[in-house]
Amino acid sequence: MTTIAGLRVTLKYLFSRPITIEYPDALPNVPEGWRGVHAYEVDRCIVCRLCERACPIECITIEAEGKGKNARLLRYEIDYSMCLFCNLCAEVCPVECLWMTGEWDLACYKREHCIIRFHERNPEEERGKLWPGMKSHPARQKRRAVEAGAAAKAEKPAPAGESAQGTEIQT
Secondary structure, eight states, rough: OOOHHHHOEEEOHSOOOOOOOOOOOOOOOOOOOOOOSEOOGGGOOOOHHHHHHHHHHHHHHEEEEGGGGGEEEEEEEETTOOOOOHHHHHHOOOTEEEEEEEEEEOSSSSSGGGGGEEEGGGGHHTTTTTTTTSSSOOHHHHHHHHHHHHHHHHOOOOTTBOTTTTTTTTO
């Protein structure tokens, strides 16, 4: 009986399309909400250290000079050899300068290469090279889309023969 059940499963997959892809010729489809490599905007960071405190395994290292509004970021690193990709660091960020991207390929040959030093990077130069899918924070993208839609509605002129309130103009 179990042999017949096993053969049934084998025959079912024998005549179906293969599930595997030919990587790297074909790249996998990354679902929406995938928690991949972090994106970090150094200019927006207020050095509050909430992301460092929220990390359960302490893979984020922040060094700063000064306190409060006078704080200056000296070092911001994430060790991806330890990171759980849990997104806790991005959720607590009050200014949304840290978020998870859809970038998933983190292969490297040495552990030292797993440490990403965000404070030394110029995201404008590296955007196309390292993170082809890197965009601004998803919540900020939605907010901008809503604001752009509201601005477009406000600027839209009234149709001919109607006033701004939708009543016909009497002449």
